Amino acid sequence: MVLDVVEGTIDSIPPSRRRDVEVVREAVRRAVRSSVDQAWGKKSVVRVMVSSLDVKG
Secondary structure, eight states: OHHHHHHHHHHHSOTTTTTOHHHHHHHHHHHHHHHHHHHHSOOOOOOOOOOOOOOOO
């Protein structure tokens, strides 16, 4: 459930904005928090850690 929300959120961010770690972090945090609230009725504390890869090709 949560993994699906994370993947869907990242997919919904325009590719040019995905490079901004703060945009990704905040979008994922909000989406997961909302999903947990809907599923369990709890507003949880969500911490998101983003790792970025520098891919050259």
